Amino acid sequence: MDTRFYRLPNYNYALYQTNSINYISHNYNSSADLQVLTKYISMHFKVNENSIKLMDSGSSAILYIINMMKDIMAIDSVYIPSYFCLEVADAILTSKCKIKLYELNYNLMPTKAFIESLQKEQQSLLIFPSFFGKNYIDEEMLYLLSQLNIPIIFDEAQSFPMESTIFGYYLKYWFSIVSFGRSKPCSSVGGGAVISHNCSDEINIYLLKELKFIENDYNLEKKTSISFDTLEALINSRTIKEKYIVPISKIQAYSAYYRCLSFLEYKKSLSTLDAWYLLSIKDIKCIPNKNKPISEYSYFPIFVNSQERYNIMKIFGDLGIQCTFYYYPIHLNKKYCTSSHSSFSFSEKIFSSILILPLHQDLNTNKIYCMLSIIFDILKESEFHAEFLEC
Structure with missing residues (x-):
């Protein structure tokens, strides 16, 4: 979503650039191995490579996890902050789950009281955000999260490849997701990934289901964008978009790795x-x-x-x-x-x-x-x- 409202005839400091597109158009090799990116992510999160699933976006990765947890745990609702990405809300509605909203505190994190209130939840999923960079979770918060019986997605779309919130494996249905979109830290041409912090057989079997990879679906030509004067105007023009589970393309994987x-x-x-x-x-x-x-x-x-x-x-x-x-x-x-x-x-x-x-x-x-x-x-x-x- 492009929310750069104040139109500048010239600017020295742009919110984000598209240099990665130029980089790809001159350097992309279609034979690049998708395993290079998978290995990089697995080393970053300290999990096995078979715990990684490469997707075409962060919201696609979230939809993939929600559907997995619907099959395994019969979840029917997802908790997200009210101050959050509408692409994620679209993914939740696509999954036919209910959106449940929660409030943030002054550090742009869920309150500990809210996390404690979820202890009796059974058929929900929690998305835990990391806004604008590296996130810190203290030991008390990590303990409270570990007491929950619901799946958790640690959304690292705005932090990866900085140090991640959690690493390795847990005896919980915990996942991380990352994104390689233009406005993300690695600032690439799209793509994302599911990282499973649960190595149980049922999760591994689910992750082994193959998705057909796309050879080269990224349009290198400049796309037309529509500008709005206010965020309200942009929101009012927006329609709820059905999301799809789509694997990453090779060109996205290639760019994401080198931009990381x-x-x-x-x-x-x-x-x-x-x-x-x-x-x-x-x-x-x-x-x-x-x-x-x-x-x-x-x-x-x-x-x-x-x-x-x-x-x-x-x-x-x-x-x-x-x-x-x-x-x-x-x-x-x-x-x-x-x-x-x-x-x-x-x-x-x-x-x-x-x-x-x-x-x-x-x-x-x-x-x-x-x-x-x-x-x-x-x-x-x-x-x-x-x-x-x-x-």
């Missing part, structure tokens, strides 16, 4: 800014997490006064810095019927105050340093921060 490798080099270079970054943000209220280094972000979120957000976008836009709002709360979208009638006040606060700024491997470290310096100079001299950050 280049991302690791980028992250290593970006880490040289960590000490400077942490010192610079000490007095900037728009950035609430004062302990997370810049090299652990996949996008750079700030939280601003909702009344001033468009003006701030214009200030950044005039300086060539592209911004977006990202997600629209699902509970506010009438097209998605949910079973929950709870309050999602914090999801609404996130939506109304968040601004996403560029941070990706197609910006070199010097350019990122210059961009952040500009941003910090503006934010230090303002009271743009979101009201809820005063709490």
Whole structure:
């Protein structure tokens, strides 16, 4: 979903690039082995290669797991944050499961009280997000998750190939999913993967079922995109899309592998800014997490006064810095019927105050340093921060 609303005639700092398309068109070899990517992912998550299933997108991977758990555990509903991706909501509805929404806390994670409330659940599945980069789960949260009797998907679409939330195998129906889309950390031309952290026979048998691989289904020609002035206009124009379980194409696998490798080099270079970054943000209220280094972000979120957000976008836009709002709360979208009638006040606060700024491997470290310096100079001299950050 393209939510880059503020139109810039020229910009020095784009939210994401399409360099990977140019890379593929000049370097793609159709005989590239799909096992190279599988091996890389298996080593990253410390699981066997037969615990990996390569798909054409993150939402396709989620749909695959939901259908698997419907067959094995007869699940009929899926918990997701209200502030979340509509592509995932589409996948849930495609599976004929119910969407159940939950609220996030100030760290953009489920609350421990919510996780505790799921202890009696039997036929649901929980999707645990990792927003805007590397996620941290403390021992107490991991313990609470381990007490649940329902499957869990750790959504690493916005963090992989950074260090993942969980590794190895568990005596639970736990899974991770990754994505190689244009707006993801590896910033490629699509694709995703299912990672099973359960090595039971029933899971292994399910994963062994073959999907027909697509030789080359990616269109290298530039696609026409439709722009919208607001996120609300984009959401209102959107229809619920049926999702399909489609395997990755060889060209997607080839690109994803090499973009993952280049991302690791980028992250290593970006880490040289960590000490400077942490010192610079000490007095900037728009950035609430004062302990997370810049090299652990996949996008750079700030939280601003909702009344001033468009003006701030214009200030950044005039300086060539592209911004977006990202997600629209699902509970506010009438097209998605949910079973929950709870309050999602914090999801609404996130939506109304968040601004996403560029941070990706197609910006070199010097350019990122210059961009952040500009941003910090503006934010230090303002009271743009979101009201809820005063709490």
